[in-house]
Amino acid sequence: MSAPSPDEPAPRTRGRTLDHAAAVYDLLAPVMTLGQEGRYRKLAIRLLNPQGGDRVLDVGCGTGILTRQIARRLAGAGACAVGLDAAPKMIAVARRRAASLPHLRFDVGVAEALAYGDASFDGAVSTFFFHHIDADLKRRSLAELLRVLKPGGKLIIVDVDVPSNWFGRLCAWSGYWLFKQEEIRENIRGELRRALADTPFREVSRVAHFSGYVTVFQAVK
Secondary structure, eight states: OOOOOOTOOOOOOSSOGGGGGGTHHHHHHHTTTTTOOOHHHHHHHHHHOOOOOOEEEETOOOOOOOHHHHHHHHHTTOOOOEESSSOHHHHHHHHHHHOOOOOOOEEEOGGGGGGGGGEEEEEEEEEEGGSSSSHHHHHHHHHHHHEEEEEEEEEEEEEOOOOOOOHHHHHHHHHHHTTHHHHHHHEEEEEEEHHHHHHHOOOOEEEEETTTTTEEEEEEE
């Protein structure tokens, strides 16, 4: 695992980063997801089914809770769960909390320009990251994830999506008005769906939908 670098510079990106919330992120996330975040993570892991010597990329990993859970499923030579986030303070927290765990690494970087080789991961996951980047960066990030996945590799995305009922509309639009993020409104209006459809994954499906506004997508290279 990379050594902690508190002075590591933030990469340039148009996407929104959460350095300012690193110290309290793990307290806020359950509130923002209505207490369902653990449920989303369990489903993402079940769909990915990481095991053995797999290499798995967690994009927009935040403080690395999901990345650590994936790493505990891995064993053997070459196995690694890699957490990536553009916020150095988030990565610093993630590294501190994972200091003694094997098969785990955290990198500062951006999803639209991944610093990994072609076909270098067996699977990838993203939870509540794509509503922080605009329509162009959504497509660029998906293209990069497609590039670094091995043939047959899965990408699991959990994120804000088109609301399907009044409660979903209330939650999704409240998030938009609270944070004033155009990227959230893009997801509400189906931009993430369109971006996935436009990226040449072999298979894209919506496998679950929660609270009327959170969708779990699965894409296969």
